[in-house]
Amino acid sequence: MNARAKGYREDVARLREFPDFADFSDDELTRLVRAAHRTSTSAPWPLIHEQTPSDACFILLSGEASVYLGRERIAVLSPGEVIGESALRRGKLRSATVTTNGPAEVLRIDRDDFARLLDEIPALRGTVDDTVARHMSGTPGSE
Template sequence: MKPVKFNPEEKVIQQGDPGDRFYVLTKGHCVVIKNQRQVNECKPGDGFGDLALLFNQPRAATVKATIETECYFLTSEHFKSFMMQARQAQIKKYEQLLKEVKILNKLKEQEIYMIAQAMRPFQASAGTDIIVQGEDGDVFFFIEQGEVQVIYNGNQVAILKTGSYFGEAALLHNCKRNATVRSIGIVNCATLDRDTFVNLIGKLEGLEDGRKNE
């Protein structure tokens, strides 16, 4: 990343312009202006400009320095390379997590990789019922960061922490949730829904007996 400085009232990016850089603000302060209205602000540590690069679209808003400001930037080419590397690292992490799931331990390496590619991030705020006892279940959750309560018939029966998972039965069956899982603080998860899993791997009954027919 390379540093660049901006004077007060100088525009870092202009709404409608093509996007060619991703910025991280390291010193100073900026405001975000869309259609001549201030809609947000940027402080040290904030990044901006990524959407135009990811989706090959014009800048959605103007970002203007309010005081002497310093940013570091990545060009479009380097940003996309960085994102690809970050995505591959994320997939690798998901692969390792999936190998810990008992019902999936007979899957082939290629199948694990395909599932890891399909997993998506999910964040729950404090006190959110991520799954609810008695409701239909079709999503599997891996806790990447945080803790959750497992509640059965109104009573807490367990606490799951980073590295734990829940809802795996939803990958095999159209079944009701047998407990409520509630976030303790902010919780980040990786998720996989049953339809995606079935589309990737096929019918799942064979997994229950260790894919004996393979």
């Protein structure tokens, strides 16, 4: 098995551990992982900048990320969170800055791939809707 296929299998297994992805089939998770770009960082790294166009969303695989409105930290996100999905779906500017707090691994899904996956994977639509509702009710501006 080549390294890329092994990486896909590892990411699918990792997503399977998160409650928001429990209802996905193996095929759906594989399609999601294949459409994403996996990135690792060993230090804090900005994923999203406030008041910039939305071009991608992220799934936090490991580590934590903080959400900032201006300089005020308003939330801390844990592994399994979908980040930046709301502005991406609405086509609006980002309402907050999101930065990893240290070492982290994320899946980055570009806008066009995200739109296609929402059409192809009904469970993803449900997960994103749940995430948006959670972010809107508990953490304003979480992307």
